[in-house]
Amino acid sequence: xxxxxxxxxxxxxxxxxxxxxxxxxxxxxxxxxxxxxxxxxxxxxxxxxxxxxxxxxxxxxxxxxxxxxxxxxxxxxxxxxxxxxxxxxxxxxxxxxxxxxxxxxxxxxxxxxxxxxxxxxxxxxxxxxxxxxxxxxxxxxxxxxxxxxxxxxxxxxxxxxxxxxxxxxxxxxxxxxxxxxxxxxxxxxxxxxxxxxxxxxxxxxxxxxxxxxxxxxxxxxxxxxxxxxxxxxxxxxxxxxxxxxxxxxxxxxxxxxxxxxxxxxxxxxxxxxxxxxxxxxxxxxxxxxxxxxxxxxxxxxxxxxx
Numbered sequence: 001x002x003x004x005x006x007x008x009x010x011x012x013x014x015x016x017x018x019x020x021x022x023x024x025x026x027x028x029x030x031x032x033x034x035x036x037x038x039x040x041x042x043x044x045x046x047x048x049x050x051x052x053x054x055x056x057x058x059x060x061x062x063x064x065x066x067x068x069x070x071x072x073x074x075x076x077x078x079x080x081x082x083x084x085x086x087x088x089x090x091x092x093x094x095x096x097x098x099x100x101x102x103x104x105x106x107x108x109x110x111x112x113x114x115x116x117x118x119x120x121x122x123x124x125x126x127x128x129x130x131x132x133x134x135x136x137x138x139x140x141x142x143x144x145x146x147x148x149x150x151x152x153x154x155x156x157x158x159x160x161x162x163x164x165x166x167x168x169x170x171x172x173x174x175x176x177x178x179x180x181x182x183x184x185x186x187x188x189x190x191x192x193x194x195x196x197x198x199x200x201x202x203x204x205x206x207x208x209x210x211x212x213x214x215x216x217x218x219x220x221x222x223x224x225x226x227x228x229x230x231x232x233x234x235x236x237x238x239x240x241x242x243x244x245x246x247x248x249x250x251x252x253x254x255x256x257x258x259x260x261x262x263x264x265x266x267x268x269x270x271x272x273x274x275x276x277x278x279x280x281x282x283x284x285x286x287x288x289x290x291x292x293x294x295x296x297x298x299x300x301x302x303x304x305x306x
Contacts, residue, residue, distance in 0.1 A: 003075055005039045006068040008032050009047055013065040014138060016054045069138060073280050076139055080282040088285040089120045095290070096125045096132040096144035100200040100230055101273060104249040105145070105297065112296040117289045129199045136278060143277035143287060145294075147199055155276040158287070159305040160294055165207065165269045166251060167262045168234055169243045176260035183207050183264065190242030192233045195226045200271075204245045207269045234259060247271065248301040272305075 011021035012032075022029040040047055047061035057065060097106065106124065113122055125132070125141060129150050135141040137153060145160070167186070169175045175185070186208050194201040225241060227233035233244050238258035251261050275294070277287055295304060 001039060001042060003072065005035050006072055008035050009039065009061075009065055010069050010072065010138060012036065012048060012055055013057050013061070014134065016056070018055060073139055073278070077280050077282055087119070088283045089117050089289055091119075092121050092123045093283075093286050093290060094123045094125070094140070094142040096127060096135060096141040098129055098132065098144075098146055098199060099126055100194070100198060100247060100250070101145055101147065102126045103231070104247070105294070108297040109293055112293040113290070116293055116296070117286075120286060120289065122290075128197045130197070136276065139278070142281055142283070143275055143290065145273060145275055147203070148272045148274055150199070154279065156279045156281075157277075158275045158291055160273045160275055160291070161299055161305055162270045162272050162303040163299075164248045164301060165203070165245050165264060165271070166248055167243060167264065168237045168246050169260050169262060170237055170240045171256075171258050171260050172240065173243065173260070175243070175262060178262050180265040181262050183269070186243065186245075190225070192225050192227060192236050192242045192244040194230070194233065195228060200230075200247065203269070203271050207245055207264075245269075249299065251301075270303075 008021065008025060008027075011024050012018060015021040015024060018033055019029050022032040025032060036047065043064070045060050045064070046058050047064060049056045049058060102124075110122060110124075113120070125135065127135070129146055132141065132144045132146065133150060133153055133155075136144055136155060167175070167181045175181055175189075191204075191208060193204060225236065227236055230246055230250050234246070234250075236242065237244055238256070246261070275287065275291060281287070
């Protein structure tokens with residue numbers, strides 16, 4: 001039994017597909033399949049059911065995969081301890097970040113990280129919250145910047161900042177002249193939403209819960225549209241298709257000709273942005289350095305948390 005074989009079975013359990021698991025491990029599918037078959041013969045157990053379009057893990061295989069993940073984490077911890085003994089800030093830090101934060105925080109964050117810790121390059125992965133949590137759990141990421149709430153996975157967390165939401169409306173819209181807008185006033189508007197999988201979509205539906213039913217009724221088809229990114233949705237607003245809710249940091253620094261950003265009336269809806277990492281991750285100084293780089297960023301309109 002080798003660590004490589006354990007990585008293979010963890011990858012197959014995660015991807016539910018031998019081909020995708022092989023790609024994730026940077027090996028050919030035959031190489032991965034032969035190694036897993038060898039491990040099954042050594043353990044005298046069947047780890048995976050290979051029928052159908054997806055590979056499923058057997059009940060006994062699930063327990064073995066969990067233990068394999070624990071072993072891999074401990075092996076990684078040994079390397080981290082050794083690295084920490086030299087310089088915990090030396091070497092890459094694998095950082096995940098959700099789609100609705102990355103484009104607005106990363107440009108300045110990376111600049112400050114290079115200035116403060118040039119010996120610790122950031123390896124970046126942008127994805128949905130669920131995927132980033134899975135990558136944290138399997139050790140593919142060291143830490144991630146996320147927005148609460150998300151499932152409790154036993155991660156260590158540090159609060160970074162609270163970010164208010166604002167309303168984006170076409171410049172020609174009657175609401176564009178307002179100094180503040182209440183969520184109740186959005187009920188009769190055509191709302192532009194992010195697609196499923198984006199946690200910010202859920203945040204918007206909390207602010208305007210009446211839009212949660214839209215995907216399943218005729219009225220909703222007329223009064224809501226979906227976009228793949230905040231930038232796409234803002235272009236839809238500019239073209240007059242409707243209004244949307246966006247996080248404060250996504251507002252452009254310079255005024256836009258076709259879009260107006262109007263604050264919410266009290267109580268202003270917000271989201272809490274946090275840094276999360278595995279409790280077994282031992283490069284504490286690297287986490288602290290990343291937090292310092294975030295705090296060094298200009299974050300207009302947000303409330304910093306310590």
